[in-house]
Amino acid sequence: MKTILFEGPSHTYLPEIPAYMRYLETAHPDFKAYNSLDLDDYHPKEFDVIWRFMGLDASGEGRYVVHEYNSLSAGRWPVVKNSVKMMLNKRPDQRVFLNKIVRKGFPFRDDVPYQYRDMGIAAQFFEAPLKPEYDFVYAGSVHRGPEVIAILDYFAQSARDATVLIIGDASEEARERFKDAKNITFTGRIPYEKVASYVARGRYGLNLVPDQYPYNVQTATKVLEYCALGMPIVSMKYRWIEGFANRRNGKFFWLEPDFSNLTLNALENYEFSTPNVEDRRWRELIDKSGVFECLTSL
Structure with a gap:
């Protein structure tokens, strides 16, 4: 062999x-x-x-x-x-x-x-049933860029009626910063085979990628996984995600740079369309x- x-x-x-x-x-x-x-x-x-x-x-x-x-x-x-x-x-x-x-x-x-x-996309993301316990879920490291901390500041200060689950690495500094934000929950790193069941606990999937090379031209794995779960997607707007949405007839909620349009009421009245990604x-x-x-x- x-x-x-x-x-x-x-x-x-x-x-x-x-x-x-x-x-x-x-x-x-x-x-x-x-x-x-x-x-x-x-x-x-x-x-x-x-x-x-x-x-x-x-x-x-x-x-x-x-x-x-x-x-x-x-x-x-x-x-x-x-x-x-x-x-x-x-x-x-x-x-x-x-x-x-x-x-x-x-x-x-x-x-x-x-x-x-x-x-x-791993099979677990096609198989896990959605069981929303949180309004939003973000799968990824908190330290990928300032955008993640910025949106957590927004949740902690301006959108305290919305709950968010953060799946992935988070430093003690980040946990300390948001320790009084009762609407923000950190899971820390979890085994990959359990990720889908955790992501499925959110109602909306957050994609926080800056419009900056090389991040703006690379495939966002978390977006594919959100789609496999059938989740509505809330995202920053940049080159790859716009092209993906256009090719797949997806309709995502685009965030303003200061997140000022991110309200539960706006999302409830938005007509989402999550692409089929079976071929992935x-x-x-x-x-x-x-x-x-x-x-x-x-």
Whole structure:
């Protein structure tokens, strides 16, 4: 039996890794898949395929190496960071990009074959029944940007009649800041397999992404998951979300920059339309992408 190792960063949960591993169990049963986070010690050349989520890969070790770029560099000087990665990363045997925009951010000038594989949705989000206990739910880190803290300030000061559930990392500083806001509840980080049941406790799904590169051009996984649950979506307006809504005939509630239009009355009178995302189930999405076609020739 041949082997494939998925290497991802230790500080970030990548739902695509367990999705890939489940897919390979049935689509390529001749391959045994491993997650690097589950191994204490290993050498890349012990495996037939090394699938790296980038990052840097200055060594390029492995018999057959795949580089997957599922996001663009963020923070200060993102374009410069992209260029540095391109210069330092060894040439792989194959590349995978989230979408055409990410590939444009890494304009390699070589003949390495590549595929696109956008974000998929785990089955749990299609199966969990909605049981709203809170008016709003936000799934993600509180520290992704100032927008999250800003909207929590709005809930704490100007929209105290609305309740909000925050699922994900929250620092002690954030918890202390909102400790007196009885309408804000923090869950902290929870196991991924339980996320859907927690998200389903909200009536409206919040998507708080700034209209700033690279965040404004990347797929918002939480939006896909809200859609799979059938939730109405309340979002900041930016390039990716507008394109997604237009292509899918979705109708989302667009937030004003100061959140002044965010009231329960406004939402109750708004005509939402949540897109169908059945085609984003992981198995169908991976099948269509063709990212594992290379395995047939190894």
